[in-house]
Amino acid sequence: MSTFTGTALITGASSGIGAVYADRLAKRGHDLVLVARDTARMETLAERLRAETGVAVEILAADLTADADTAKVEARLAQGDIALLINNAGMSLNGGILDNGPAEFARIITLNITAPTRLASAAGKTFVARGAGAIVNIASVLAFAPEMFDGIYSGTKAYVLNLSQSMAAQLADRGVYVQAVLPGATRTEIWERSGKDIDAFPAEMVMAVDDLVDAALVGFDRRETVTIPPLADEGQFTALTAARLAMAPNLSKRDVAPRYRETVAA
Template sequence: MVEQRLAAGDVGLLVNNAGMSLKGGILENEPAAFSRIIALNVTAPTRLAAAAGKAFVARGGGAIVNVSSVLALAPEMFEGIYSGTKAYLLNLSQALAAQLKDKGIYVQAVLPGATRTDLWEKAGRDVNSFPEGMLMEVGDMVDAALIGFDRGETITIPPLADEVQFTAMQNARLAMAPNLSKSAVAPRYRLPLAG
């Protein structure tokens, strides 16, 4: 239904916000739970971004906001399935931002840190037990995301004070990119020569 609404062409902004976490991780959950989280956190935003992207190209512009998570950058901090879905959404956002910018379409990935919402209780976690200073109020997170939107940022990380930490990682990644597809095996993986 939302896909059809987007395809109708009268919507100019898609916010992919719906998402869930799991109670426990890969060892504590059954396949149905993995399917549920992947359907909501991966399949749904992908389908909606595709429908919006096509409609926005046809109408000559639009914006897609994908709510990812800082866990996309810090998989070791959580159970791995949730963070994996959020890494997917970050990756998709970066690729779409690059592909669609010349068509007048703006794509933003928002990476909140721990934020005071119902998500934590649903995941069986008590936010009051979080270390002091770790939890952001939802209004502050959304205000920061909107400032990032107004600035045209591709990636907005509301809690990250030192932006250089992120840009250094991005620059290192982009510098590595031309070296990632080569006909020759890297020397460290070559078998030792006989004799």
């Protein structure tokens, strides 16, 4: 187990992945700051964790689609006592790009992209100043599968993965560890909230949320940059990463690639 210590701030902490992170981190001895809209559910969770573990649990009610509420969480991170940010809050749409409109698009982009970016930035600044800290961003395996399901949701999660890998590369030598966790289909309330039936998936495709978080914490302890709990063959991700890095030097050139040059018939 990791020797990482300090207070953890968890967004989307009232249920699902966030609530299980709260449970597991409390059992590791971390004091907690729970962030979500549902104060009653957070209070119930906090009471149980205080009684079972003796850790201090603070409740911070916030709707991360609201600018003022996100600013409250940024201010809490800036106080300097947080050592670990779990950037978990997120949502999916009911339907896809043709079934929704500007309000729905703005909401998912604000919650899945803008809010985690702002919080990762606020945490990163505090952690760099202290020379220590960790940020866990919850993405999705759909970051690798834009052709499957709704491209808006998968696009937001591809962004989270991109942000995480960039921050990990930039901040590692400044004492800050950044992990992206990529769940597959996981049994949480996000499905019902977006009008989907998780039981419509084959049972072998759906992971229990407890198993997901426990695996993510193994990756955390190992200091992985990207943790993919359902992926059995790590070599597939290693090969994907190697191919991407090999392509990078060839992505910006003065000359147009020969395959795009117009050929003239003899």
